[in-house]
């Protein structure tokens with residue numbers, strides 16, 4: 001609790017949530033100094049950056065503007081809001097939930113509690129999809145090159161679906177999730193980025209979302225970042241992750257429950273010559289390759305690495321029947 005151990009920092013009383021008289025409200029410099037100390041004590045490595053972001057949010061400004069005005073005094077209302085946010089962050093609530101936004105593929109996306117925060121490594125899924133479509137645009141069995149039809153299973157905030165729709169102005173995207181809240185957020189993000197007219201949102205348990213809506217000729221690309229953390233590992237992850245919905249993370253005993261279900265059914269929905277792209281945990285590539293091989297329905301697989309050099313996406317091509 002803030003009031004417990006930050007009564008005085010930089011000469012400013014930052015320990016009370018009671019309204020302070022305006023003239024006693026601290027300035028930006030004091031807020032940054034004391035807030036950083038508080039979050040450092042809570043074990044947050046990015047304490048200074050987080051405090052700058054929170055203060056910028058409170059002041060409806062940018063981080064840089066905040067830093068450039070160290071003497072700016074907060075109003076009572078601003079200070080109250082800052083303390084409330086700081087206290088939530090101290091309890092390790094993710095910064096993205098406090099700010100209500102997270103950047104993905106250089107697009108600001110709306111996020112809120114109850115929906116997984118998109119991760120930078122998931123951009124590998126977008127990169128691999130674009131690399132594939134630019135090298136092998138959809139053709140057979142279509143008579144002429146057609147705009148791609150892409151299925152994003154487990155879309156969450158719609159991060160992958162929206163990024164692909166922005167990059168591929170003719171593509172049609174089907175985005176599914178079991179969570180109503182996630183789909184609402186995904187729709188908001190698609191509208192915000194001007195692609196909602198090309199994205200169809202369907203709710204349901206994995207493939208069941210497509211019941212009655214599956215494209216007759218199958219889709220060209222199936223992308224998915226399904227839950228893939230082994231159930232037993234979840235409790236060992238960072239405190240921030242514990243605020244995210246378990247249903248978005250828990251991949252069952254070995255983490256591969258969703259990969260198994262996706263691989264078993266994808267041949268019914270992916271056209272011959274189409275591609276399946278699955279995000280994986282860094283140590284899951286061999287196991288996922290082991291799930292693909294016995295189906296006899298795929299060529300490959302190929303593994304893409306994320307920016308940290310870790311295995312992140314498995315790509316397999318549906319065999320073309322002659």
Ligand SMILES: C[S@@+](CC[C@H](N)C(=O)[O-])C[C@H]1O[C@@H](n2cnc3c(N)ncnc32)[C@H](O)[C@@H]1O
Pocket residue numbers: 116117118119122153154155156157158159160176177178179182204205206225226227228247248249
């Ligand atoms: C790891 S998150 C990925 C979200 C988003 N694609 C991203 O990369 O940021 C997994 C998503 O799968 C959804 N999900 C969990 N179980 C599901 C199921 N049985 N059917 C469909 N979606 C499911 C969760 O609601 C969550 O949004």
